[in-house]
Amino acid sequence: MARIRPAVTPLLNLRCGDDLRSRLQSAGIAGEYLCFADPVCVGPAQDDGDLMAWLGMRARYVALHASQDPAAVRLRLGREYAALNGLHRREAVWFWFEHDLWDQAALIRILSLLAEKRLLRGKLHLMPADGERTFPELTDAELAALQPVPLSDLQIEQAAEAWAAFASPDPRGLDAFSRRELALPFLAAALRRHLRDLPWTTDGLGETERRVLRAIAEGAVEEGAVFRILRNSDRVFHVTDLIVREVIGRLRQGPNRLLMRENPLRPTPRGAAVLAGTDRFRPPPRFHAGAHVLPDPPWFWDPAQAAAIQGPKA
Template sequence: MGTAHLRCGDDLRARLPAAGWAGDYLAFADPVCQGPVGADGLMAYLGIRARFVALHYGAALQDVRLRLGAEYAALNGLDRFERVLLWFEHDLWDQAALIRVLGLLAERRALEGRLFLMPADGVRPFAALPDAELAALAPAPLTRAQLEAGALAWEGFAAEDPRTLDGLWRRPSPLPHLSAAMRRHLQDLPWTTDGLALTERLLLQAVAAGASEDGAVLRAMLAADPVFQVTDLIILDLRARLAEGPRRLLERGAAWRLTAQGEAVLRGEARHVPAPRFQGGVTVGPNAPWCWDPRFGGVVEARA
């Protein structure tokens, strides 16, 4: 029967055997923290996810469909393993993937006693640990309360109304890093103060501070936000979004530069009008119904 290592990416595929962790490596690479997730039924969900990933990552749609289909099918085969070790870290990317997985596995009674959560320290990614530290990690049995907390969080994450999720992150969770990640997810709704999402604001601040090329922007954003560790593709996606339209916030061209509108929004003298997109199950756009209010520290209905 053996062991399965379930991880949201391939970064540990070679590292785990080197650190003494034997078993099958199963990558779950659906970037759940980006794009639409609200769909009834797994096949409909896979369809919208494949289209989003193909469009935003410049991949062939059929290739994405095949990969996502294989990764979700692999979850159905977990019963054959004696142990399933869940390698998910503290940040939003991993926690969103974790609750997606737990939402699918919560009713799989055959897996009870076989699921184990690997202990993330809340600071370093697993890939940054030396082999000796990876080898010394002790898997903790995943409890029924943790499974149910993950499934409930997924329902809130995928809902059109974000208030359920806004209530969940405020309560103590049996999943140690979930509350901070879900709060961070909701902070990427448009803010009542300026219309920017938190990630958008951090990007504009990095550019305003002098980051003028891709690598510098990425490094500045990683240093500024330990809960949502963005990737190079995420910042390029953000750049494309913020450089569109007559009221764009970023200049087009090789160098990263703020427009006059971007400078005004960052100073609090103008308001950003969000382009259409999805934040989990929530629709964001010029007339988005939900905002993040930093004064209240939570989700509020947008003013008419």
């Protein structure tokens, strides 16, 4: 008996957010739209291959991060990940992922799940980003003029390798990977920006934490102002308002906090001392992808070496 082949449906546009849903239509770009909105560039990302455990972990984090109902978040994430299993039924899948850390982290997460799916060969295409502007910043005519580029086997294989290193508890593997010649054009810079959010050997702050603290010390007294400063000053990590809120909350924690708890935003004397280089931040416990951050960090970013290094053992 002849095997019944699944019906092939038209083009799918895959994006790590909803910001292009209406824009692609107005630009005359055909196809359905799939939003993959798991913000894997922030929060825990330990991945042992158990998708159910992964969804539970990410749902708990995203619900807390976005002040949403955990059950609703779990259902949404489950639908997004399940939709990836049906991509082989598409004639083509166009990936609308830019140069920044948010997009690149989502891209390697998705490709890590698709790397072994032989039915997808030749169907996956990457839309060319210019490394400066986001896709929503382009005009309709500029969007319509973009030509999809087929994702090569090497790009997909390297994306899966990058994800394994991203999710590893030891960030030195990701550091080594980011120094290689990579087929995905913006991946190395994004991964190194991610690593720079490990505690620094100089002051204990990650790069985003330092940018937030400095913006407040220089006069940004509310979250919106901090967000605008960071958004306009960091080409590789396009922070969201929720990321800024989470970092501010982290700097307000504990008896040795760096920011005053009450509004308007302003540094504590300890925060001012950390910025001046006369004191150190002891970060509250959190996961940075697969790596654990603790008050006495097991891992640091060393700016002198521009490398992830192991902290002193107790």
